[in-house]
Amino acid sequence: QKEVEQNSGPLSVPEGAIASLNCTYSDRGSQSFFWYRQYSGKSPELIMFIYSNGDKEDGRFTAQLNKASQYVSLLIRDSQPSDSATYLCAVIRGGSYIPTFGRGTSLIVHP
Amino acid sequence: NAGVTQTPKFQVLKTGQSMTLQCAQDMNHNSMYWYRQDPGMGLRLIYYSASEGTTDKGEVPNGYNVSRLNKREFSLRLESAAPSQTSVYFCASSQTGGADYGYTFGSGTRLTVV
Numbered sequence: 570q571k572e573v574e575q576n577s578g579p580l581s582v583p584e585g586a587i588a589s590l591n592c593t594y595s596d597r598g599s600q601s602f603f604w605y606r607q608y609s610g611k612s613p614e615l616i617m618f619i620y621s622n623g624d625k626e627d628g629r630f631t632a633q634l635n636k637a638s639q640y641v642s643l644l645i646r647d648s649q650p651s652d653s654a655t656y657l658c659a660v661i662r663g664g665s666y667i668p669t670f671g672r673g674t675s676l677i678v679h680p
Numbered sequence: 681n682a683g684v685t686q687t688p689k690f691q692v693l694k695t696g697q698s699m700t701l702q703c704a705q706d707m708n709h710n711s712m713y714w715y716r717q718d719p720g721m722g723l724r725l726i727y728y729s730a731s732e733g734t735t736d737k738g739e740v741p742n743g744y745n746v747s748r749l750n751k752r753e754f755s756l757r758l759e760s761a762a763p764s765q766t767s768v769y770f771c772a773s774s775q776t777g778g779a780d781y782g783y784t785f786g787s788g789t790r791l792t793v794v
Contacts, residue, residue, distance in 0.1 A: 603782055612770055612785035613723070657723070666711065666730075666776045667738075668783070672722035 572596060573660050575671035582678055588645040590674050592658030595639070601661035602634055602641045603668060608654045617643060648678040682706050686771050686786035693761040693793045701756040701789050703771030711776045712754035713738075713783070714746060716767040723770070729754055730776060761793045 574593045582588045590604075601620055605613035619625045619632040619641065631644040641660075645652055655675050659668035684705045693699055705712065714726040725738030729748040743765060745757045754773075758765060768790050772783040 605783075612788050613783070614785070615782040618782050666774070667713075667725065667728065670723040672720070 572669045573658055573671040575656075575658050575674045577672060578675040579677050580674055582648050582676070584648060584650060584678055584680050586648050586678075588648045588652065588676055588678065590643040590645075590656050590658075590676065591640060592642070592660075592671055593640045594658075594660045594669075596660070596662050597636075597639065598663040599636075599639075599660045600663045601668075602632070603659040603661075604630075604632060604641075604643045605657040605659060605670075606654045607657060607673065613657055645676075648676075650678050650680055652676060653678050684771055684773055684784050684786035686769075686789055688789060689787065690790050691792070693758075693791065695762060695793060697761050698757065698759050699761065699791075700758075701769055701771070701791075702753070703755065703786055704753045705771075705773040705784070706752065707773060707775075707784065708751070709773035709775050709784070710751070711774050712748065713772045713774075714744070714754070714756045715770045715772065716740065716765075717770060717788075718767050726756065726769075758791075761791075763793045765791065766793045767791060 604617040607613040617632040619634045625632045629646045633642040655673040657673045658671040661668045687702045713728040715723045727746040729735045732751045771786040
């Protein structure tokens with residue numbers, strides 16, 4: 570089992586819809602969770618991080634963490650074509666500061 | 681504010697040639713990292729440096745060496761390039777010991793070994 574799993578996609582949603590990206594992890598001791606956005610040909614860019622169970626909102630983005638079920642999600646409200654990118658989930662285990670990255674989910678927002 | 685600067689952006693090497701990828705950050709971060717990214721493989725850690733003067737192997741260190749020259753600079757050297765090292769290389773930095781462990785990435789180096 571991979572440590573951090575993401576559906577590679579592509580996930581295709583219409584403009585204005587909610588895009589839901591999911592990530593599961595295997596280590597129950599994981600404590601820090603990150604979402605990065607990577608446009609084609611560019612470097613990853615940190616967009617959200619979350620440490621506590623529940624939701625964390627930042628503009629159109631909401632990160633959701635459920636440690637009991639070992640998953641973390643990213644919701645993008647009012648999706649725009651400019652949100653089309655690959656979204657990487659990263660997880661840090663307790664006692665470490667090195668994240669394990671998932672392979673990313675490709676999101677396509679079509680007009 | 682430049683963030684993390686990588687050079688060069690593109691490079692073509694012949695098998696057996698050597699080269700050094702340069703990385704510098706101006707955010708006063710303690711930790712620096714080198715990753716490679718290949719299609720279908722995601723980001724894989726090559727080497728990292730928790731602080732000035734220390735370096736450690738990551739997931740895929742074979743064929744690479746690193747130098748943490750000072751707090752700002754962390755270089756990656758390929759001593760004898762192989763086609764399997766064709767990849768996109770990213771340098772990253774982060775502040776350790778605090779609540780936010782998020783990375784700032786450089787713009788990447790696209791390396792082709794022929």
